[in-house]
Every structure is written in structure tokens, then in C-alpha cells.
Amino acid sequence: MSEHVTSESVSQPEREREPLSGGRPVLEAEGIVVEYGRRPALRAVDGVGLAVAAGEVVALVGESGCGKSSLARAIVGIEKRKAGVVRLNGDDVPTLGLRRRSAAMTGMQMVFQDPNSSLNPRRRVGDQIGDGVRAALARGDRGSDPADWLRRVGLDPAMVSRFPHEFSGGQKQRIAIARALAARPGMLVADEPISALDASTQTSVAALMRSLSVEAGAGMLFISHDLSVVRRIADRVLVMYQGRVVESGVTETVWQNPLHPYTRALLAAIPLPDGAGRLPVAPAETDRAAWLDDVPAALERTTV
Amino acid sequence: MSSSIDPAALTIEGLRIATRSHTIVGGIDLALKRGGIHGLAGESGSGKTMTALAVLGLLPGSMTASGSIRLADAEGPASTELVGASRGVLQGVRGRRVAMVFQDPSTSLHPQLPVGRQLTDHMRHHLGLGKAEARQKAEALLDRVRVPDARGALSKYPHQFSGGQRQRIAIAVALACDPTVLLADEPTTALDVTVQAGVLQLLRELADGGDLSILLVTHDLGVMSAVADEVTVMRQGLVVESAPREQLFTSPQDDYTRSLLAALPGSSFEQTGEEAR
Ligand SMILES: Nc1ncnc2c1ncn2[C@@H]1O[C@H](COP(=O)(O)OP(=O)(O)O)[C@@H](O)[C@H]1O
Ligand SMILES: Nc1ncnc2c1ncn2[C@@H]1O[C@H](COP(=O)(O)OP(=O)(O)O)[C@@H](O)[C@H]1O
Ligand SMILES: [Mg+2]
Ligand SMILES: [Mg+2]
Numbered sequence: 001m002s003e004h005v006t007s008e009s010v011s012q013p014e015r016e017r018e019p020l021s022g023g024r025p026v027l028e029a030e031g032i033v034v035e036y037g038r039r040p041a042l043r044a045v046d047g048v049g050l051a052v053a054a055g056e057v058v059a060l061v062g063e064s065g066c067g068k069s070s071l072a073r074a075i076v077g078i079e080k081r082k083a084g085v086v087r088l089n090g091d092d093v094p095t096l097g098l099r100r101r102s103a104a105m106t107g108m109q110m111v112f113q114d115p116n117s118s119l120n121p122r123r124r125v126g127d128q129i130g131d132g133v134r135a136a137l138a139r140g141d142r143g144s145d146p147a148d149w150l151r152r153v154g155l156d157p158a159m160v161s162r163f164p165h166e167f168s169g170g171q172k173q174r175i176a177i178a179r180a181l182a183a184r185p186g187m188l189v190a191d192e193p194i195s196a197l198d199a200s201t202q203t204s205v206a207a208l209m210r211s212l213s214v215e216a217g218a219g220m221l222f223i224s225h226d227l228s229v230v231r232r233i234a235d236r237v238l239v240m241y242q243g244r245v246v247e248s249g250v251t252e253t254v255w256q257n258p259l260h261p262y263t264r265a266l267l268a269a270i271p272l273p274d275g276a277g278r279l280p281v282a283p284a285e286t287d288r289a290a291w292l293d294d295v296p297a298a299l300e301r302t303t304v
Numbered sequence: 305m306s307s308s309i310d311p312a313a314l315t316i317e318g319l320r321i322a323t324r325s326h327t328i329v330g331g332i333d334l335a336l337k338r339g340g341i342h343g344l345a346g347e348s349g350s351g352k353t354m355t356a357l358a359v360l361g362l363l364p365g366s367m368t369a370s371g372s373i374r375l376a377d378a379e380g381p382a383s384t385e386l387v388g389a390s391r392g393v394l395q396g397v398r399g400r401r402v403a404m405v406f407q408d409p410s411t412s413l414h415p416q417l418p419v420g421r422q423l424t425d426h427m428r429h430h431l432g433l434g435k436a437e438a439r440q441k442a443e444a445l446l447d448r449v450r451v452p453d454a455r456g457a458l459s460k461y462p463h464q465f466s467g468g469q470r471q472r473i474a475i476a477v478a479l480a481c482d483p484t485v486l487l488a489d490e491p492t493t494a495l496d497v498t499v500q501a502g503v504l505q506l507l508r509e510l511a512d513g514g515d516l517s518i519l520l521v522t523h524d525l526g527v528m529s530a531v532a533d534e535v536t537v538m539r540q541g542l543v544v545e546s547a548p549r550e551q552l553f554t555s556p557q558d559d560y561t562r563s564l565l566a567a568l569p570g571s572s573f574e575q576t577g578e579e580a581r
Contacts, residue, residue: 063496064467169348201347203567227497228526228568269501271526273568275553279508279530282501285452 025051026186026219027075027108032084034070044070046243047084052187052219057210059234059251060223061266067243068223072191075221076110089186106135109180111209113192115172119164125150125175126160132182141184149178153208170201174208181212188213188220194229202226206233227270231255239263241291249301259298262291310376310383313338313517314359314402314485318371319387321354321363321541328354328367330541336485338376339514341507343532343549344521345564350538352521356487359386359402359519361394375401378484378515400430403478407490409470412477413462419446419473420458426480445476449506468499472506479510486510489521504531525568529553537561 027050034045044067052058060068073079075086077093086093088108096102109132112118119128129146137143147157153174155167164172173193180188190209194202206224210233213220224230230237230251237254239247239262247260258264268281314336321329329351336342344352358369373386375397384393384401405412414422423442427433433441439458446454449472451465462470471491478486488507492500508531510516522528528535529549536546537560545558556562 063498225496265498269498271501271504271524271530273525273529273553273565275529275550277530277533277549279505280497280501282505283498 024053026054026089027052027221028087029075030085032071032074032086033082034067034074034079035082036070043243045074048238048240048243048245049084050221050238050245050248052221054186054217054219055214056236057213057220057222057234059230059237060221060240061225061227061230061237062240063266064225066240068240069191071240072110072189072221072223076108076189077105103135103138106139106183107185108187108189109183109185111173111176111180111188111190111193113195115169115176115196116164118176119172119179121164124161124163125167129160129175129179129182132179135183139184144182144184146178146182149182150175152181152212153178154204170197170205173197173205177205177209177212181216181218184216185218188218189223190220191223192225193222194224194226203229203232209233227266239266245299246291246295247298247301249299250303253301253303259301260291260295261287261293263298265291309379309381311338312336313376314519315374315376315383316355316359316372317374319355319358319373320370321351321358321367322370323366328541329358331371332536332538332541332543334536334543334546336517336519337534338484338517339511340533341511341518341520341531343528343535344519344538345523345525345528345535346538346544348523349540351541352538353489355538356404356489356519356521359485359487360398360404361386361389362398375485399426399478399483400481401483402485402487403481403483404487404489405471405474405478405491407493409467409474410462412474413470415462418459418461419465422477423458423480426477430481442476442480445479446473448479449473449476450502451476466499468495468502471495471503475503475506475510479516482515484515484517486516486518487521488518490523491520492527493522493524500527507531525553525564537564 030049032045032048035041035043048071062068070079074081077095080095091104093105126146129149133143133146147160150159151157155171155174167175193209194206197205206229222234234251236249237251238245241262247254247258247263254263255267258267265283265287271280312335316332316334318331318333319329320331346352354363357363359373363369369387371387374383375386376383384397386397420439420442423445424438427438427441442458443454446457451457451469451472465473492503495503504527507518511518520532532549535549535552537544539560545552545556545561556565
């Protein structure tokens with residue numbers, strides 16, 4: 001039961017479909033502010049807006065502590081927003097606990113970094129995927145067969161009656177993805193879904209997430225610090241630094257010609273597996289001051 | 305220096321690691337050249353960490369090692385066999401001649417002791433240095449790993465530093481007794497890419513100094529490509545391929561190595577995707 005998906009299934013251009021960027025956004029967020037504590041409050045997210053269209057993958061990147069998880073939680077409504085609004089298909093997303101979210105809000109699903117903490121160790125994986133199916137039915141959407149979801153995430157459908165501990169980390173994450181997708185969400189928010197997996201599995205799980213969400217016509221916000229994977233699967237990218245989006249737009253445009261100094265430093269620091277023995281560029285401490293600059297031209301970058 | 309000096313700082317031959325019921329590492333060979341960085345790659349669970357732990361005689365109690373791991377003397381042709389070595393021999397090796405750093409720097413740092421104490425305790429205990437001398441050397445070490453304001457850093461606690469600085473400090477602690485071999489197990493995996501770049505530069509500088517050989521365990525082939533001189537790829541407890549860096553990345557001989565490279569964006573083996581347009 002190898003998790004190595006061979007080259008033909010992972011190396012195809014994952015972004016071959018055109019994003020439906022002209023379409024109405026599934027998710028819209030405006031002016032999101034998240035603060036922790038008081039006197040002085042720590043502003044983790046400092047006025048971020050974004051929109052994700054159906055069938056579109058938007059990546060969120062930036063160094064640890066820049067506010068990615070806080071923004072993700074504020075979007076799905078499990079973190080209190082100090083300011084800002086979030087709409088899913090035009091409906092306001094309230095802030096509530098994960099378990100108390102209303103039926104309509106199961107239309108937005110989240111995938112977390114650690115599948116061990118999101119899967120219940122004492123329930124069969126088929127039953128847990130069944131939770132997703134029931135959520136779809138409760139919203140009046142189509143039902144589906146858990147075994148079929150296992151097949152779609154690359155696992156043996158006969159494994160529905162197994163328990164999570166019988167799977168490797170990468171396989172568990174596939175199960176968590178199956179459960180999220182079984183709920184037929186219009187929007188998937190994935191916070192570092194591949195970080196806990198080993199390298200060979202990371203690329204294939206990310207590619208799988210893209211193809212399944214695009215196929216389902218769902219939007220996806222994909223948070224990752226693996227920039228190579230982001231380049232491969234995201235239609236658009238948001239680069240965050242200290243709570244703010246400093247650069248955004250079409251992934252390939254940002255990669256080819258980053259305009260914000262933080263994006264430039266970030267991309268220059270990626271070591272390429274080309275065998276050339278080139279050390280990536282490490283930014284100096286003194287470079288950081290410029291990373292706080294506003295570069296209006298770096299926002300909402302389009303093709304060309 | 306003797307002309308018969310061993311070109312390898314560490315020589316692993318026919319290393320097997322097993323529990324009662326399972327073979328974890330099934331007989332591997334690996335030679336770590338003096339002053340070089342030898343990368344050890346492979347999927348998770350392939351036995352990389354256990355191989356490194358075997359060098360220090362720190363395998364879990366349920367595992368036994370057989371075969372040979374020879375640590376060459378810094379000067380001269382003699383070497384020390386580490387497989388089956390006595391506690392006394394291993395204690396003289398650990399932290400002194402061979403040191404280790406981990407993915408999570410907290411593993412090697414004591415949270416309640418100032419950084420200076422952690423460095424000086426080590427040197428006073430192992431090297432018998434006096435207080436003032438140890439402090440001076442500790443400051444020099446922090447300078448060497450580029451911790452800003454080395455003198456001020458001596459009296460701070462680990463939690464007062466960022467993740468990248470903590471990893472530099474863990475490396476300084478590892479280097480305190482001038483080891484000839486550094487085992488670095490996923491040392492940059494938990495770091496941001498901008499911070500990782502600095503730590504990779506540091507590892508390269510340390511190896512280029514000539515007196516330190518580094519076994520770099522990483523699943524990240526970008527990292528491998530940036531700093532390793534030689535690369536060994538493991539799978540399921542066996543070595544599938546071992547070659548100089550450039551050769552491994554440009555003409556891998558093994559199918560598994562090829563599949564790893566093909567799965568990576570930016571490698572010369574990536575199949576033409578939209579980047580090729
Ligand atoms: N529950 C919390 N309470 C207090 N501070 C928090 C909390 N969660 C995050 N933070 C702080 O908010 C900032 C952003 O954190 P986070 O959103 O987790 O960033 P990222 O996901 O980009 O690493 C950090 O400074 C972090 O320490
Ligand atoms: N304490 C332990 N007891 C028994 N088996 C273990 C223990 N730790 C690791 N293993 C097993 O040893 C094998 C090799 O593990 P490891 O060397 O940690 O792999 P890697 O570092 O390449 O990811 C794995 O199959 C793992 O499950
Ligand atoms: Mg986070
Ligand atoms: Mg390991």
C-alpha cells in the first residue's frame with residue numbers, strides 16, 4: 001500500500017483548467033481584523049479582504065506567525081472577528097464554535113494540519129465520511145457513498161470499516177479530505193493540510209485536493225508554507241506579512257515577477273532541487289523593515 | 305598528518321537495525337567524507353533517524369544494531385568501532401566527537417537554563433575548561449553560528465529567541481566540544497523558508513571549515529540540492545542509491561529516486577507542465 005503516486009498521476013499540470021475568476025465568488029471576506037489579548041492587543045490579522053470563486057484555488061503563504069491560521073479561523077467563523085464580514089454564497093458567516101455551526105455553514109469545510117486530531121480514533125473511517133454525507137443531505141444536497149469517496153482519494157473502498165490507526169499519516173489526511181468533500185462544500189479552507197506529511201506524499205495529496213475541489217466546483221483556500229506546491233496548485237496567491245496581504249494575484253505572475261520586497265525575499269529563499277548546489281539567498285535582518293512597505297502595484301496582479 | 309589518514313570521518317558498513325520481529329534497517333553502507341555534507345534522503349519511516357541514532361548508540365531499547373560504524377580519529381589512521389561499544393566508549397563519543405541536532409531545537413535545549421550556562425556546562429564538563437575560558441568560548445560559538453549580540457544572548461533563555469535562532473543555538477551547543485561529526489536530523493524542516501536559507505548557509509560554512517563532517521537527514525530534496533556534497537537515498541531500510549549530488553539530481557540511476565524527483569516542481573526531472581509553456 002504505497003503512497004507513492006507515480007509520476008503520471010502527480011506531474012501533470014495541475015492548473016490546466018482556467019479558474020472561474022469571472023464567476024460570482026463563493027466566498028467573500030472584507031476588512032477582517034483579528035486581535036488577541038488586550039493592553040496591548042496583538043493584531044494578528046490587520047484588515048484583510050479576499051474573494052474565492054467556484055472552482056478556484058487560492059493559496060495563502062507567509063512566515064509562521066504572520067496570521068494565516070487566524071485569518072482562516074476567522075473566515076470559517078471559529079475565531080472572533082474584531083472587524084470585517086465574511087459571506088458564503090452571499091450569506092453572512094457568523095462566528096460560532098466548530099460544532100455549533102448551522103446547517104448552511106457545513107457548506108464551508110475545513111481541513112487541518114494534523115489528521116490525528118481531526119479524526120475520531122474510535123470510529124470507523126466509513127462512518128466518519130458518512131458524517132460529511134449526512135451534512136450534505138441535511139442541506140438538501142446530494143448524498144454519496146463513503147466507499148466511493150475512499151476510492152476518489154486514492155484508497156481502497158473496502159477500507160470503510162477500518163479505524164484511523166490502521167492508516168499512515170498521508171492516508172489519514174486523505175480520509176479527512178474525503179470527509180470534508182463528502183459534505184459537498186462550496187468552499188474548502190485547508191490550513192497546512194500537507195505540512196505533517198512526508199515529502200513524497202505532500203505533492204500528491206496537494207494535487208489531489210486541487211483536482212477534487214475543482215471537479216466539485218468548490219473554491220479552496222489553501223494555506224501552506226511549501227511554496228513549490230503552492231506554485232503548482234494555486235490559481236491565485238495571497239502573500240501575507242505581519243497580518244496584512246502584501247502581494248496578491250495570479251500565481252504565475254507573482255512567481256515570475258514579484259513586486260513586493262517580502263515576496264522577492266520569500267521566493268529567493270526557496271532551494272531548488274536542480275542538483276546545482278546553489279545556496280538560497282538568506283535575507284538580512286535589516287531587510288525586514290522594507291517588508292512592511294505598502295506596494296499598491298503588488299496587489300491583485302493579473303496575467304501579463 | 306599521516307598519509308594513511310582515513311578520508312572518511314565516519315564509515316558505516318553492513319549496518320542492520322532490527323527489533324525482535326522487524327528489520328528496520330537491512331544492511332546499509334555509507335561513508336561520510338571529512339569536511340563534507342552527506343545527505344540522507346528517503347520517505348518517512350525509511351530508517352534515516354534510526355541510522356543516525358545508531359551512530360550514537362541511542363537506539364530505542366527494543367532495537368539492536370549489528371554491522372560496523374567506525375568513527376575515525378581526528379588525526380592519524382586509528383578509528384573507534386561504535387556498534388557494540390561499551391557505555392564508557394559511547395559516553396566519550398556522544399556530544400564530544402559526534403553531536404546531533406534535531407528538527408525541534410527544544411529537544412536539545414533546556415528551557416529553564418540560560419543559553420550561556422547550557423554551552424559552558426557542556427565545555428566545563430567535557431573539556432575541563434575554567435569558568436572564564438568557557439564563557440569566552442561560548443560567546444565565540446554564538447558568534448560563529450551568527451546569533452546576534454552573542455554576549456547578550458548568553459544570559460537569555462531559549463524561549464526568548466525565534467525558532468531559527470533557537471536552531472542556531474542548538475547547533476552551537478552541538479559544536480561546543482569541537483566534534484568531528486554532526487548528525488543533523490531534519491534541522492530546517494520546522495523553519496520558514498527565509499530562516500532555513502540562513503541555517504543552510506551556516507551548515508555549509510561549518511563543513512567548509514574542513515574539521516566538521518555533517519550527516520544531513522532531510523526529506524526535502526531542495527535542501528539536499530542546496531548543500532549536500534553526496535546524497536544517499538533510503539527506502540524501507542535499504543539504500544537504493546548513493547551518488548555525488550549533481551549526478552544524483554541529473555542522472556539518477558534508481559527508479560525510486562527518479563519518482564521522487566519527478567514529483568518535485570523545479571527539478572530537472574519534473575515532467576513538462578505549465579512551466580514549460
Ligand atoms: N489563540 C491565540 N492567542 C494569542 N495569540 C495568538 C493566538 N493564536 C495566534 N496568536 C498569535 O497571533 C499571531 C498570528 O498567529 P497565526 O495566525 O497562528 O499565524 P500563522 O498561522 O501564520 O503561523 C502570532 O503572533 C501568534 O502568536
Ligand atoms: N521506538 C520505536 N520502536 C519500534 N519501531 C520504531 C520506533 N521508532 C521508529 N520505529 C520504526 O522504525 C522505522 C524507521 O523509522 P525512522 O528511522 O524514524 O524513519 P525516518 O527517520 O526515515 O522517517 C519506521 O518503520 C518506524 O515505524
Ligand atoms: Mg498556522
Ligand atoms: Mg526521521
